[in-house]
Amino acid sequence: MxxxxxxxxxxxxxxxxxxxxxxxxxxxxxxxxxxxxxxxxxxxxxxxxxxxxxxxxxxxxxxxxxxxxxxxxxxxxxxxxxxxxxxxxxxxxxxxxxxxxxxxxxxxxxxxxxxxxxxxxxxxxxxxxxxxxxxxxxxxxxxxxxxxxxxxxxxxxxxxxxxxxxxxxxxxxxxxxxxxxxxxxxxxxxxxxxxxxxxxxxxxxxxxxxxxxxxxASYEAWYGNSSRVEADSVLFSGLYQRGLQDLRMLTTDVGFGDTTVAGLPWFAVPFGRDSLITALFMLPMNPQLAVGTLRTLAAYQGEKTDPWRDEQPGKIMHEIRYGELVTTNQSPFSPYYGTIDSTPLFLALIGEYYRWTGDLSLAKELKPNMLRALDYIDAALEAGSGFMAYKQEAEKGFPNQGWKDSANSIIHENGEYAESPIALSEVQGYVYQAKKSLVPVFAELGEPELARKLETEAEELRVRFEAAFWLEDEQCYAIALDKNLRQVRSVTSNPGHLLMSGLPEASRAKAQAERMLRTDMFNGYGIRTMSTNSTGYYPISYHNGSVWPHDNAMILLGLGKQGFKEEAGKVISGLLQASAHFEYQRLPELFCGHDAGLGHPVPYPTTCSPQAWAAGTSIVFLQAILGLYPNAAKKEIALSPFLPEGMDELKAERIAIGSGYLSVSVVREANGSTFKVEVLENTTGFALVG
Structure with missing residues (x-):
């Protein structure tokens, strides 16, 4: 830097x-x-x-x-x-x-x-x-x-x-x-x-x-309250400790509990998407950050229809600012709501927090916010012909409102930019995950009819999605549908997030996982945002060919959950190798998409570093390596570890799950392909399966 x-x-x-x-x-x-x-x-x-x-x-x-x-x-x-x-x-x-x-x-x-x-x-x-x-x-x-x-x-x-x-x-x-x-x-x-x-x-x-x-002393307390990791991989241990330190640095409290800002230097404020995804990544390390994040975003939940700020009732904000232009209404960021994914991610995080902790008190507290968010999503699905879509309303807002929010990020094969309303593939996955993950929550809250309704709606969305988004010739899903419900046939990383949601049927999930690891998508260090064969690809593009660590981490959550260990291992090994080339082994917001054959990753010319969701990437590595997916509703912990190339021993201690902690060690056995797993501590109240 x-x-x-x-x-x-x-x-x-x-x-x-x-x-x-x-x-x-x-x-x-x-x-x-x-x-x-x-x-x-x-x-x-x-x-x-x-x-x-x-x-x-x-x-x-x-x-x-x-x-x-x-x-x-x-x-x-x-x-x-x-x-x-x-x-x-x-x-x-x-x-x-x-x-x-x-x-x-x-x-x-x-x-x-x-x-x-x-x-x-x-x-x-x-x-x-x-x-x-x-x-x-x-x-x-x-x-x-x-x-x-x-x-x-x-x-x-x-x-x-x-x-x-x-x-x-x-x-x-x-x-x-x-x-x-x-x-x-x-x-x-x-x-x-x-x-x-x-x-x-x-x-x-x-x-x-x-x-x-x-x-x-405050940093030592942070480390003491976080999961501890030891590995014989210097790269992994270094990246994990770097992420832990940077996440403490990026933590703030604007009055509702600890949350993370998006990144430095230009995004030192709470965001919807960024803060939610970071909290999701941090569940194995510190689930309490999810509490502060959810309370912060609930406090700013949309209350009215205001095109100036892209606000709608029940909508979760994109970004809040506090400067002079905002306080004098010369800018709509007070907060600004121009994001399509924050609201389903808000609900999905509540569901995932419950899966990890079994704590219903937060869901009880935020139940009114959850219901308003569900109403907003249902209205958006109805307006979008069954899919959640965005269209810019605010004059000074964003034309694209998914995580790839640059103006050129949604592009047809013929080079034309997709016209809004635009329905992004990963957003439909977030909606599916939100509704599915809240089924046990509302059942426990004494709302069985709402739980059944969410289950039915999630399945109906899955059927609609499979029919509309699949690209048979590419063996992956389209990035989006445009205003005429035409597929935007770019091959991109976005559909990789679907694996985390659990939406794709099994054969398509496998095909999607394999597609992302082909050489046109995987550059050796990570999964590119766009295939080298797609219209608009440029390795130095912000969203159309670069590599984003957090994007890879979202995909990794799904690869691990779906059991695609070989693909997960390649992504982890690639990003670990990339981290060695950045100052203090700090993965940046993004880097360029050039092939690893150059011998080093090419830095992006302007990038935020440290960035919260990039800092959280190593925690996702830990979860994917352990194959660790708790389920409070069933009082179970899925545990199916592997070790990526270059790592033969891993010990993780005090992973917060349920009412206690899980500590586990994994050692590669002499044959190189099997692993000895030892549970050192399990005070979670959950049974281990896998």
Missing amino acids: DYRVIKEGDVFFLTGLNGDIVLGDDQGHGLYTKDTRFLSRMELFIDGEKPSLLTSAGDKSYVASFRLMKESKDEGAIEVLRERFIYDGVLYERCTLTNYFVTDSNIEFTMTFDADFQDMFLVRKYRTGEVGKMEGVQTGDQDMTLAYVGADNLRRLTRIAWDADGGQADETGTVSFPLSLKAKEQKVITFFISPLTEQQPAAEPLTYEEGLKKLE
Whole structure:
């Protein structure tokens, strides 16, 4: 990556590799919260010059460090170590200056700050709009405040304080420290930067050491409450730990419990689809994240018909923003509802949460939300001739509203873009899965008639789907039906999600699984979003030929559930090999679709990293490897492990299922093709089958 980013809560900080945000920056670097940039410049100077970068590190998701050097013609240098983290809404920036000259050195250490308080959409040049005005800089003995009054009449402030005496601050936002350092002497100056509104009191900063200790303790608690994994595969162990750490970083609470934001740097807010899929991935590791995610999305469930926001009663949101353009109704993201899949995924997650935990209390709590979501889906099915379809209503919304939401992602063989309403294949699978998975939930809630109705409706949808979507010549399902119910005959990854839903009949499920592993779809590192033979394929396309780890993970959930171990093993091995080529073994949002014969995956030019559902991919690896699929209604756990190539031993401990935990080890036997499975702990209350 050509940037460093850290995040805690709803505050994140994005800079260049030297730790600076430079004047006139056009990379979007800055300190952000509530979709507003509270710091648009932070530059470090020694004697008026920029020190050169020696190295920077961001291997810990929550801490970044930068080692800089100011050279001289004489033998020696002034070295600066910058270390930073965020805790309780405050950015801590510690600068340690060391004199490596053999004589005393008199230097001027300077930090220059500025804040433009721009809305995230303006920073990304995604929207334009009317904005407020700056109020200037107020300075004190050991602090300064930059202020802005928005078009929404909200006063936003950036308060910058420091712990060293002798700093001279001026109205340009510059604070200078004249320093005299003996040979090998160090001077430490810590800055405390707080993004605030006039309605939000500033947190009293701790010392750097106290703040970091509390932050690290929260990570240790996260690890302690998550499933533990040991494997003789360094790649797998590393990827799992990286995912665990990044998921903690991307967790936030907007008032309804912990959920994940979509990804950094541009999607640091709760989403419908992204947060739901991430929570689905995390069920084996931490099912409680599903609770916060579902409560958050239930709180913003659609209440009325509002074309401005693509809102409809019962619909689950796509994305929520908090910036100035949203609060002044210049943007519809307050929240925006232009997604076709969030609502069935919302219901499917409730069903899957019950399957894993046997906990009905959440379903009881969210029953009104579930019923409204089902009503919305049924109305959409009726309007879509029996399939759930989307059509953009909001002028500033999205033309395509599945997970492949770029304008060119649904394309016919002749090169024409499909016209809406568009019925996506995977969405019908999500609807099927939602209704099927809620059958035992409503039965337990004392609604047997509704349970039977859902069972019947799911089966009727399956029959309609099989008749309308199957491509006999390609031995897979079409990506979509257009407004005339014509098949969009692209061969894509979308129908791979159907395996997770359980919708396809057995022979077609097998054919679909095999189709995705042919060389036109599988590039050696993962399953492409589109076949190299399909119209529109381009390996550097965002959605038409690239490889998305989360897309592969959705497919893996189905491959594992359906027992396609060979195909699952190939996908896992490919993505593990790909992960070795990315910084800190962090799978990005996506990478290009070029063949693995190049010797390395080709990075996508602009990608979010870390990304929540990409971070959750390794947890899906664990579930697929173990063949682990609990069923609370039957008090059973399906367990059918295998080990992918390059792994001979795996131990997973404290997987939360039912009212307790499952711990299991898997060892490859001498013949190489069979596995010894040992259950180390089973306090779940469920019986093992498989």
